[in-house]
Structure formats: structure tokens, C-alpha cells
Amino acid sequence: MSSNSLMKGAAILTIGLFLSKALGLIYIFPFYAIIGESNVALYSYAYIPYSIMLTFAISGAPNAVAKFVSKYNTLGDYDTGRRLMRSGLFVMLGTGVLSFILLFSLATPIAEMVIKSDEQVFSVEQIASVIRWLSLALLVVPFMSLWRGFFQGYGIMTPTAVSQLVEQIVRVAFLLTASFLVMIVFSGKVETAISMAVFAAFVGAVASMFVLLYYWRKYVPEFDRLRATSVASGEDVSMVTMYKEILTYSIPFAFVGMADPLFQLVDMLTFNDAMTSIGLAKVTDDYFGMINFLTNKIVMIPVMLASGLSMALIPVITRYYTQGAQTSLRYTVDKTFQIILFVMLPATVGIMTLSYEIYYTFYSKSEAGATILMHYAPIAILFALFAVTAALMQGINYQKWVVFSLLTGIFMKLALNIPLIRIFEADGSIIATGIGYTTAITINIAVIVIVLNYRSTIVLRRALLIAIVTALMAAVVFIAKWLLGLVVGPPETKWIAILYVIVCAPLGAIAYAAITLKIGLAQKVLGERITRLTNKLGL
Secondary structure, three states: OOHHHHHHHHHHHHHHHHHHHHHHHHOHHHHHHHHOHHHHHHHHHHHHHHHHHHHHHHOOHHHHHHHHHHHHHHOOOHHHHHHHHHHHHHHHHHHHHHHHHHHHHHHHHHHHHHOOOOOOOOOHHHHHHHHHHHHHHHHOHHHHHHHHHHHHHOOOOHHHHHHHHHHHHHHHHHHHHHHHHHHHHOOOOHHHHHHHHHHHHHHHHHHHHHHHHHHHHHHHHHHHHHHHOOOOOOOOOOHHHHHHHHHHHHHHHHHHHOHHHHHHHHHHHHHHHHHHHOOOHHHHHHHHHHHHHHHHHHHHHHHHHHHHHHHOOHHHHHHHHHHOOHHHHHHHHHHHHHHHHHHHHHHHHHHHHOHHHHHHHHOOOOHHHHHHHHHHOOHHHHHHHHHHHHHHHHHOOOHHHHHHHHHHHHHHHHHHHHHHHHHHOHHHHHHHHHHHHHHHHHHHHHHHHHHHOOOOHHHHHHHHHHHHHHHHHHHHHHHHHHHHHHHHOOOOOHHHHHHHHHHHHHHHHHHHHHHHHHOOHHHHHHOHHHHHHHHHHOO
16 A cells, blocks of 8 residues: 555544544434433443443454554565454454343343332333343444454555444434434333434444445455465464464553443442432432433543544654654653643633533533533543553553553542442542542553653643633633623523523634634644644734
């Protein structure tokens, strides 16, 4: 593959992944309108154990296989990658079937761990039924993930990007259509609507398989041609050696991917118990859905953007570390942290200052939901910092420490969740999550500091400056809210809440952009392109 083709493929993959993830976040808003706030928790109860089981079934296969195939292709040994593909498809099909059987069989025990009181909204059978419907997707998704990794190993990114986007489009279309028909057209049971909604994961995965099959037929002649020129037969690499290497690559990827689901799993197993013990069994399902699904979807929007901006720098980290270019390496680490803070701090504060209006706009009028969103928003910074520090550590080949830091963070969450919930109610879960992620991030940063002898005053100075500008932005938003309140009154209806968001949020963003451009902060953090833009605009 030529350099231009690889760059084009990387761009397509980035765009496809961004669109796929964005669609995976946005669909929840119309879905919420269809099924209602009180039923969101039922959907969430199924997806958390599914996410854990899916991660185990896949075990980081796409990235691990891509790295393995790319390595042997570089050596001119195209046969080894094809042998992995042939055997790996059967292995992943097997892990998918086993994961399906395991999750399907454990549906009732999992549901029994969630339901702690007869006063809760849902029954054990309702939760178990939804989990069983969702488990069907495990039959397809692991098999599909290895196929994607094989394409990526050849530098062909389009199949992954297109298949993931098609998967999301079909899943969301089926989910919204099925839930609308059940709830609105036929006035059916919410359990049926959510069962069809989670079954959409299976439908989307099947659609993605057809896309991958199309690309396989398109590229297989080229793969066969390269295999015919293979410099080695591939027999020198035994199956045991092959899969040992794959596991070495995949385990850290898998653990990083499981971070958020594992923290949510702790809540799933302990939240209702703690809330029931302090007499809040009637509202525990609603609060669980707010924390682990509704507000999580909102705060993940800036996390997705920040992670995308910073992850583009990670391959550079690996190259500089391999070359021993310490100065360039430290500069790139500095830049990564600055980008995260530059994006995440104002986004977080913006969500906090408009939490009531944002929650009302996307969901419904709820003081409890708005309060939880305000308190949950700062966790977004921790999500982004963990993802970036974990990626940095993988770039410098300290993957084992990523696993250690995550497990330590999970242990802190598990140890503190129940006592903190009993003291602070729903906020206790958020505090425990914050402590857990902070612990994991601290370990990651400590490793980076020790291994790279990393010291940076520039990040601290820029962080302080970003915080000051963010405070000025928040002041602009508060003033805009006050003035708007004088004109249209408080946001007592959804349309007025939407008006607050579409007026105040852009004003805050413009104020932040204008100040950072005026003082040169944006140019220093975001680089030459911003500098050229400001020169053209005469700023």
C-alpha cells in the first residue's frame, strides 16, 4: 500500500469512527422520549454485563490482530497472517458462542444481584429477559472484530470504518423503529420494547458482516498475490507462539476498553443495595439510570472529541520512544495533556453551568437529573485523562501497569461505593467513581514520570491559564442566562430550555475561543494551523 493510500485510509477510519461513536451517543435522546425516564435503567442493566462479556470475548482482537499482521507483513511473511486469520475466525466464533451461552445462562443470577427490593420498578424476570435478548449479539461481534483487525494489519482502514458506521446506522434505525412501534403504535409492554432495542445490536452486527464480506471479496485477490510472494512458509511460527503473542498484545487493549463498563458494573452490583439500605428503593432504578446511562451519554460527547484529538499523537509517542528521542517525546506528552485540558475543562464547566437546561433539553424536566449531571460532569475530565495516560503507557511498552492501575481504581470504587452512597446518596457513587479514576490516573502518571524522567512546568502553567479563561467563560454564560431570564423568564418549558442552550452555549464557546485566540493560548496548544487561521483573520 502506498503512503498516500495509508494516509487516506487513516483519515477514513478516523471519520468513520467519529461518526459511529457520535451516532451511538445521539440516538439515546429520541429513544428516551419513546420509552420514558423510568424505563432507561432496564436498558442499562442489560448493556453493562453485555459490555463486559463482549470485551472478554473480543479480548482486544482488532488492535492485537492488526499489530500482529502488520509485524509479519513487514517481514515479508504474509502467510503467517493468513494462518492467523483462518484459525482465528474459528477461535473467535468459539469465544462468541461460549460468551453467549455464559451470559444467557447467567441472566437470572445477574438480575437477582440487581433487584434488592420489591419496591423497585423492575422484576428479576424482566431484567433477565432483556439480557438474554442482548446476548445474541455475542454470536456475531467477536467473529467480526478479528476480520476488521486483519484488514487494518494490511493498512486497509476503509472496511473497519464503513462496517462500524453501517453497524451503528442499522442498529439505531432498528432500535428506534422497533421501540416506537411497540410503545407508540401498538401500546405494548416496555419489556418488549427494550428487548427489541437491545436485539438491535445483533441486527447491526449482521449488517456489518455483509459489509466486511463485500470488502473481503474485493481485496482477497491482492491478499492471495502477496501470500504467493511470502518469504517464509509461516510454519516457523507455531500456533502456540502465534496466540501467545496475540494475547500479549490484546490483554492491555481489552482492559482499557473495559474501564467504563467495569466501573458501571460495580454500581450495578452495589448501588441498589446501598440505596435500599437507606430507604430509597423506590427511586434507586431511576437514579441508577441517570448516573450510568443518561448523564454518562452527555458527558461522553466532549470526552470523545478530546480523546480523538489526543490519540492522533499516540503513534508519535511510540516512534519517539523507540528512537530514544527524549526531547521530542516529552514535547509530545506535553502537547497531549494540554489538548485534553484545553478541550475538557471548558466543556465540563459549560455542562455544569447549563446542567438544568441541558438535561431538560435532551430528556425531561428533572431537578434530580440536572443535579446529577452537574455533579457527574467533572468525571468527564477523568475519563479523558485515563484514556490518554493509558495510551501513553502502551506507547512506551508499559502495558502491564495499565492493567494494574485500572484494577486498583476498580478496587477503590468497590471499597468506597456502598459507604459513600449511604452518606451522600446518589452522589456517593459519583464520588467513588472519581476517587477510583483519580487513583488509576495517578499511578499512570507516576509511571510516565519515572520512566521518561518527565517533568513539566509548561503543562501546569497552561492548565492555570486555561482554568482562568474557563472561569471568564463561565461568567459570560451566567450573565447570558441572567439576561435571557429577564426577557423570556426561567426555563419552565422544554422550548425555553432549548432556547437557553442554543443561546448561552455558543456565547460561552465564542467567549472561550476569542479569549484564547487573543492571548495566544489556542495557537500554542493547537499548533500551526490555528496560527495560520488567526493570521488570515488578523487576530
